[in-house]
Amino acid sequence: MGQEIQLKEIGKRFIYEGFLYATYEVNNMGWVVFNCDTQDIVRDENIVALAHEGLML
Numbered sequence: 001m002g003q004e005i006q007l008k009e010i011g012k013r014f015i016y017e018g019f020l021y022a023t024y025e026v027n028n029m030g031w032v033v034f035n036c037d038t039q040d041i042v043r044d045e046n047i048v049a050l051a052h053e054g055l056m057l
Contacts, residue, residue, distance in 0.1 A: 003027070011055045016047055023051045031055070 010031060011023040020036040033042040033051045042048060 011051065014050065014054060016050060021047060021051065023055060 006027050007024045009022055010025045013020060013022045013036070015021070019038070021042065022034050022036055023031055024034055025031050031051075033048050034040070035042055042051075
């Protein structure tokens, strides 16, 4: 059996180049950036940096 994945939205949603993004904490261990429009996990370093900056504010 796989581990249950728990997501908790953290920080504020933001728009970058016309797309809406949200940051989620995963199983209280780390976080990911999610593109709400395409429903993909973001790997673009610039977008992840923006999300990180938002979490530090």
